[in-house]
């Protein structure tokens with residue numbers, strides 16, 4: 304995969320429009336190419352900036368009425384006029400266009416349009432927000448990795464390998480489940496400096512290992528990587544460095560399992 308091929312691929316990855324194999328190929332390139340990795344980082348920073356800084360304009364409440372009145376007026380004017388066929392056709396086309404726009408955006412608001420699939424980072428961030436707001440709290444409270452593994456095994460179609468890193472400052476406190484990428488996934492919960500880290504774990508779908516990817520979204524810091532066929536994604540309201548410090552502990556725990 305060359306850097307030239309990547310320009311479109313980065314945008315497709317960013318928009319969540321690539322299949323799993325392509326996603327891993329693109330991410331494998333990002334692991335080894337600083338230029339493309341920084342281009343991708345810029346895309347994400349821009350989106351973050353837009354989410355947090357761009358003004359949001361509310362559609363005026365009386366806009367629908369104004370469009371409807373304009374349409375009625377146009378119909379009235381046309382009724383009295385003797386237009387040649389092509390002019391009627393052109394006017395009808397314009398009206399239809401206005402009607403479609405009005406129908407799509409005003410009369411039937413956007414909730415009727417199918418929602419595009421959420422990017423993975425959006426899904427994980429939303430899940431973490433559900434956790435911190437108490438909507439999806441810890442379901443199994445325990446500091447015992449074996450007990451958590453048994454609970455997870457009963458809930459999931461795959462096995463995970465919880466590690467406790469209390470002596471390194473990352474204490475295992477429990478687990479929960481959530482729904483990411485159309486599947487039920489296990490989430491390990493760690494406590495560090497009075498903050499919670501959620502560590503999502505699910506099968507990566509390919510045998511390819513991927514390097515550590517770090518980024519910030521909606522003020523939350525994330526670190527993701529793939530090792531031993533499992534995708535790991537840690538997210539927290541802690542600073543980025545603290546979240547990153549969990550990574551070598553998990554990687555060592557995975558390596559010791561083999």
Ligand SMILES: [Zn+2]
Pocket residue numbers: 305306309332336337338339340
């Ligand atoms: Zn490149």
